[in-house]
Amino acid sequence: MKNIYSNISKVNNNNISIAINKLKKNEIIGVPTETVYGLAGNAYSDKSIKKIYNLKRRPRINPLIIHYARVSDLLEDAYLNANFYKIFKKLCPGPITFILKKRIGSKVSNSATAKLNTIAVRFPKDKTIKKILKGIDFPLAIPSANISKSISPVSARDVVDEFGKKLNFIIDGGSCNIGIESTVVDLTGVKKILRPGAISAEEIENILKSKISIAKNFKKIISPGSLKKHYSPGIHMRLNQKKSRENEAFITFGKKYERAKNSFNLSTKSDLNEAARNLYKIFRIIKNKKYKLINVVKIPKKGIGVAINDRLKHAATKK
Numbered sequence: 001m002k003n004i005y006s007n008i009s010k011v012n013n014n015n016i017s018i019a020i021n022k023l024k025k026n027e028i029i030g031v032p033t034e035t036v037y038g039l040a041g042n043a044y045s046d047k048s049i050k051k052i053y054n055l056k057r058r059p060r061i062n063p064l065i066i067h068y069a070r071v072s073d074l075l076e077d078a079y080l081n082a083n084f085y086k087i088f089k090k091l092c093p094g095p096i097t098f099i100l101k102k103r104i105g106s107k108v109s110n111s112a113t114a115k116l117n118t119i120a121v122r123f124p125k126d127k128t129i130k131k132i133l134k135g136i137d138f139p140l141a142i143p144s145a146n147i148s149k150s151i152s153p154v155s156a157r158d159v160v161d162e163f164g165k166k167l168n169f170i171i172d173g174g175s176c177n178i179g180i181e182s183t184v185v186d187l188t189g190v191k192k193i194l195r196p197g198a199i200s201a202e203e204i205e206n207i208l209k210s211k212i213s214i215a216k217n218f219k220k221i222i223s224p225g226s227l228k229k230h231y232s233p234g235i236h237m238r239l240n241q242k243k244s245r246e247n248e249a250f251i252t253f254g255k256k257y258e259r260a261k262n263s264f265n266l267s268t269k270s271d272l273n274e275a276a277r278n279l280y281k282i283f284r285i286i287k288n289k290k291y292k293l294i295n296v297v298k299i300p301k302k303g304i305g306v307a308i309n310d311r312l313k314h315a316a317t318k319k
């Protein structure tokens, strides 16, 4: 039998050079980050960006996050402000994405930023992607490596699960440490969180010493990417349930569900960080087991739990 995972390459200097060469030739590759795996392409190249949108089947109105190794590289592409520097100093590299005004004359492809006058930027912490970024002289557009609306990948094999042989090179950096996407914070006007993520609102409030709201973007699309249905295993999902039935999957949290039937426990220790790390992994297992319905218990809405609840809500949406 042919090895379906033959497009996965382990992390070593030779494979990092191969990755860099492919990116220089405007090819798209699968890469690890500390949040989720991504599809990386040259952000300065319209050709690369087009390939990313096509592979992901992503609507062109939904802009990509541009990833950098250093602030000095970003100066050419965005107008930086005081709030940016304050957060950057404390949290970067790390799982936070900033929305900033895009600099006039920036070389970042207009299609990567969906023709907006803003740009999303992030400084990833994962060692492998940092090495790759340091080996090139252009930033990388890196959306999550899943088909639009599907479950985000948290391992190299998940990326193969999404794209099969359509992607010929994926670097295997192991399972993602965080397992849920970066927090997207808009710093262009009244500051707000557009997508809850690994960094909580409280952490940002403590740094900026002022309140920050989380945009209620669930119904109305204010961040182009906050499309309603998303992160979905494609199975009907019921949230805030106390029990589950015979043939239904049951996503649980905490020790009291240890013996529940068909239970997929996000964290028996009731640790929300562990739950975030397990969320997409469990979605994918349940999807592959072909359950018809998923019940989910209530998950505490504190810290990274806010982001877990956000993903569950999107995944449970019908359209």
Ligand code: TXA
Pocket: 033, 035, 036, 037, 038, 039, 062, 063, 064, 065, 095, 097, 099, 113, 116, 118, 119, 120, 122, 124, 142, 143, 144, 145, 180, 181, 182, 184, 194, 195, 223, 224, 225, 226
């Ligand atoms: O953790 C992450 O952020 C991962 C890893 C791979 O870095 N990337 C990721 O990218 O989640 P993606 O493309 O799946 O999600 C990007 C989000 C979308 O919701 C998009 O709409 C939003 O960022 N976004 C990008 N540019 C924006 C902009 N200029 N204004 C508002 N939202 C923007």
Ligand code: MG
Pocket: 143, 144, 152
């Ligand atoms: Mg995504």
